Amino acid sequence: MEPTTITTGTTTDTTVTGSETTGVDQQAAEAFGQEVFGHYVGGMLTYMIDLGIRTGLLDALAEGPATSHELAERAGAVERYVREWLAALATGGIVRYDPATQTFELPPEHAVCLTGTSAFNVAPQSRITTLLARYVDGVADAFRDGGGIPFTAYRPEFTGVMDQLSRGIMDDALIDRILPLTGELPDRLERGIRVADVGCGTGHAANLLARHFPASTFVGYDIAPDAIDRAREEAAAWGLTNATFEVLDATRLPVDPPFDAVFAFDTVHDLVDPRGVLARIHDALTPGGTLVVYDVNASSDLADNLAHPLAPFIYAVSTLHCLTVSLSEDGAGLGTAWGRQQAMLLLADAGFEGVTVHDVPDDPLNCVYVGHRPTGDR
Numbered sequence: 348m349e350p351t352t353i354t355t356g357t358t359t360d361t362t363v364t365g366s367e368t369t370g371v372d373q374q375a376a377e378a379f380g381q382e383v384f385g386h387y388v389g390g391m392l393t394y395m396i397d398l399g400i401r402t403g404l405l406d407a408l409a410e411g412p413a414t415s416h417e418l419a420e421r422a423g424a425v426e427r428y429v430r431e432w433l434a435a436l437a438t439g440g441i442v443r444y445d446p447a448t449q450t451f452e453l454p455p456e457h458a459v460c461l462t463g464t465s466a467f468n469v470a471p472q473s474r475i476t477t478l479l480a481r482y483v484d485g486v487a488d489a490f491r492d493g494g495g496i497p498f499t500a501y502r503p504e505f506t507g508v509m510d511q512l513s514r515g516i517m518d519d520a521l522i523d524r525i526l527p528l529t530g531e532l533p534d535r536l537e538r539g540i541r542v543a544d545v546g547c548g549t550g551h552a553a554n555l556l557a558r559h560f561p562a563s564t565f566v567g568y569d570i571a572p573d574a575i576d577r578a579r580e581e582a583a584a585w586g587l588t589n590a591t592f593e594v595l596d597a598t599r600l601p602v603d604p605p606f607d608a609v610f611a612f613d614t615v616h617d618l619v620d621p622r623g624v625l626a627r628i629h630d631a632l633t634p635g636g637t638l639v640v641y642d643v644n645a646s647s648d649l650a651d652n653l654a655h656p657l658a659p660f661i662y663a664v665s666t667l668h669c670l671t672v673s674l675s676e677d678g679a680g681l682g683t684a685w686g687r688q689q690a691m692l693l694l695a696d697a698g699f700e701g702v703t704v705h706d707v708p709d710d711p712l713n714c715v716y717v718g719h720r721p722t723g724d725r
């Protein structure tokens with residue numbers, strides 16, 4: 348059979364044998380090829396955004412329009428690299444280019460999404476894509492051999508990237524949009540209770556809570572020593588006397604003295620032993636005590652997630668991080684999109700009662716589960 352050529356719409360034509368294209372709608376194949384290449388373009392632009400953060404070029408460009416030479420001087424970078432980077436961003440629709448003046452501009456609506464401290468800034472999320480690229484080889488091996496890549500192999504970079512991902516969200520939403528979902532917990536925090544944050548990472552959430560609720564005491568636990576160091580540094584810098592941090596596997600969470608409330612931010616789906624940790628949290632709570640789990644908002648049923656715009660991102664992050672860290676230790680491998688149905692089951696199995704799940708306003712990626720240790724327990 349004669350070979351058939353499919354024009355993908357890119358500069359590369361793909362020549363395939365006739366048997367491979369029998370029954371294939373060539374136009375649909377061409378359109379899909381272009382779509383796939385669009386994903387690669389997005390991937391490369393993600394690296395460009397990451398570079399823009401690392402070099403300070405995005406911040407420098409947000410100051411105002413500039414030629415490549417002016418921007419290079421502004422950011423203290425090598426002009427030839429800056430020019431290539433700007434060309435990628437201009438052709439990618441991220442910056443505007445005026446050929447007459449050879450100036451580049453970051454429109455204000457783009458600047459707010461790529462710089463600054465507002466919740467609009469999604470530039471830090473680029474770092475997770477860059478970081479996870481390093482683990483493609485190792486995860487490919489795990490597909491064949493089983494097991495996975497342990498958490499330790501992601502540190503210290505993961506600690507910083509995770510901090511960048513969650514810090515802005517917590518600053519923006521923790522007190523005003525997440526806590527109000529937890530019933531009367533804010534009032535109890537106001538009056539003064541004992542609280543744990545399990546898998547606290549760099550401890551920003553616990554420190555924010557400790558600053559806002561000075562009558563309560565907070566202990567953050569994490570297996571990552573570098574994250575705990577950073578949590579302690581922030582608590583000291585803020586002069587907090589009611590926030591402490593310890594390196595500890597959550598399966599060994601202290602049960603005496605008990606906690607009145609336990610938070611787990613974006614942690615349960617990463618755990619090697621989520622059932623063991625949830626049971627331990629249950630035992631570590633006072634009867635009537637509250638568990639708050641802030642986690643990825645998805646269904647446990649793939650079919651429900653097909654139209655979820657962020658689902659490919661969630662499943663891919665899971666493959667390259669959340670799932671593999673758990674499977675590396677023969678763990679449960681819940682995956683990032685463990686989902687509401689599975690979460691409700693696990694929380695009920697661990698003994699929590701009256702579990703409710705809540706959307707977080709203006710945060711489509713996450714939801715909040717609230718459950719209680721039964722009052723008659725112990």
Ligand SMILES: C[S@@+](CC[C@H](N)C(=O)[O-])C[C@H]1O[C@@H](n2cnc3c(N)ncnc32)[C@H](O)[C@@H]1O
Pocket residue numbers: 498509510513514545546547548549568569570571574595596597598611612613614617618619
């Ligand atoms: C996705 S990160 C979330 C960190 C932080 N809560 C945040 O939102 O930025 C998950 C955290 O769980 C920690 N972790 C994983 N397994 C743990 C375990 N068994 N005990 C304590 N911490 C654990 C990791 O070290 C990591 O810091």
